[in-house]
Amino acid sequence: MVGGPQSADLAAAGKRYNPDWLYRFTLNPQDFTPHSGEFVGDATEFGVRALVGYVMTLGVPDFSYHEPWTSPEFTRADAVRGKVVYQEYCSQCHGTTGEGDGPAASGLSPQPAVHAKMAFDKLPMEYLYNVIYHGGRSVGKSPTMPYWGLTIGQQGVADVIAYLKATFKGAPEMEAATTGSGPSGVCPQPRKTKRAPGKFRNMTNPLPANATNVQAGETLFQQTAQPLACFNCHGAKGDGQGPMGAALNPPPRNFTCGEIMRDISDGQMFWIIKHGSKGTGMMAFSNMPDNQIWQLIHYIKTLVK
Ligand code: HEC
Ligand code: HEC
Numbered sequence: 120m121v122g123g124p125q126s127a128d129l130a131a132a133g134k135r136y137n138p139d140w141l142y143r144f145t146l147n148p149q150d151f152t153p154h155s156g157e158f159v160g161d162a163t164e165f166g167v168r169a170l171v172g173y174v175m176t177l178g179v180p181d182f183s184y185h186e187p188w189t190s191p192e193f194t195r196a197d198a199v200r201g202k203v204v205y206q207e208y209c210s211q212c213h214g215t216t217g218e219g220d221g222p223a224a225s226g227l228s229p230q231p232a233v234h235a236k237m238a239f240d241k242l243p244m245e246y247l248y249n250v251i252y253h254g255g256r257s258v259g260k261s262p263t264m265p266y267w268g269l270t271i272g273q274q275g276v277a278d279v280i281a282y283l284k285a286t287f288k289g290a291p292e293m294e295a296a297t298t299g300s301g302p303s304g305v306c307p308q309p310r311k312t313k314r315a316p317g318k319f320r321n322m323t324n325p326l327p328a329n330a331t332n333v334q335a336g337e338t339l340f341q342q343t344a345q346p347l348a349c350f351n352c353h354g355a356k357g358d359g360q361g362p363m364g365a366a367l368n369p370p371p372r373n374f375t376c377g378e379i380m381r382d383i384s385d386g387q388m389f390w391i392i393k394h395g396s397k398g399t400g401m402m403a404f405s406n407m408p409d410n411q412i413w414q415l416i417h418y419i420k421t422l423v424k
Contacts, residue, residue, distance in 0.1 A: 125156070131178025142171045165269065187252070188244040188280075192273040201282025204275050208267065217287055219366075227263050228398040230368055238289030238362035239280075246347045247283070252276050258346040259395060259402035290365035304358050306376035311369065313397065315390035322386035326413045328420070336418025339411055344404065349415070352400065357422030367400040374422040381423075388416050 145167050148157030176182045214220040217234030224231060249257050255264030326332050340349040354360040357374035364371050374380060392412050395403035
């Protein structure tokens with residue numbers, strides 16, 4: 120990011136530019152410096168916003184990120200308007216009552232989660248915002264979940280999240296463990312997960328199973344894994360009964376179930392965590408460093424009974 124005779128120096132740009140100026144400049148540099156050689160690649164306005172956002176972090180160690188879910192639109196969020204958004208834009212797939220049975224759902228793989236069985240209040244705003252505003256792909260999930268930000272705007276996203284939180288509180292505890300579509304706590308679980316390619320399947324964990332690595336895995340599992348901490352689906356105890364557990368078909372793996380877990384190799388787990396399980400709610404954690412994946416695997420093994 121250090122410029123030369125032909126280009127601007129962007130090191131520490133965050134200390135020197137105003138983001139709105141930089142945005143307008145980037146959209147059309149010639150407005151500011153006629154005949155300059157600056158040009159902008161084929162980027163949308165949306166893309167330019169993201170790019171400017173990145174440039175503004177340079178040189179600012181304690182950069183405070185904008186959290187859209189604290190914006191004025193969210194202060195004004197309205198569940199009644201959100202219901203209208205849901206019926207108009209979401210019900211084709213997620214169903215009018217959040218049962219995941221909309222007319223467009225039958226052909227989808229993975230199937231949309233059954234919102235009616237999700238505890239939306241317990242899910243992090245950051246995840247809900249990203250999956251709705253930027254779409255499934257932005258959180259390692261399927262691109263068949265479209266991005267809605269450009270269609271319904273910030274206010275529409277705020278309103279529909281208010282509706283989801285006000286309406287869907289999760290499955291009753293008994294049901295979570297026993298229904299056919301979401302046998303999230305059952306042992307043994309039916310398992311149709313694809314086998315990892317040979318070179319992954321035979322990998323062994325390069326890290327020692329010491330307390331440091333197990334604890335690091337626990338922190339990732341329970342709190343910090345991005346885009347969504349594992350317990351949200353797999354449950355705090357690893358039994359598959361997190362706030363989203365009962366909503367998914369197939370259900371999240373029940374890590375407490377020795378009968379199934381015994382046959383799942385370290386390399387198989389590594390591959391699924393990195394790439395996701397296609398056609399299921401298990402997302403890809405493609406930005407996670409390999410050593411963190413191995414720490415998670417050490418932790419998961421402590422959950423097996
Ligand atoms: C074209 C079909 C389609 C439409 C329309 C749609 N979604 Fe989705 N959505 C999906 C699919 C499929 C998934 C699951 C993706 C995965 O698990 O990889 C999903 C996932 C989600 C999730 C994450 C949890 C889950 O259900 O897996 C949320 C939250 C969500 N959608 C909200 C919405 C909202 C709000 C709208 C309307 C503004 C909407 N969706 C419209 C198909 C759709
Ligand atoms: C949005 C829900 C969701 C989140 C978040 C999630 N998982 Fe999963 N996970 C699933 C589902 C659903 C399955 C079952 C997939 C299948 O049947 O193929 C699964 C399966 C797995 C498996 C079993 C693979 C196999 O071969 O049987 C492992 C290991 C796993 N997840 C690890 C993780 C880890 C580690 C995290 C956090 C970094 C995580 N998951 C986060 C939903 C989730």
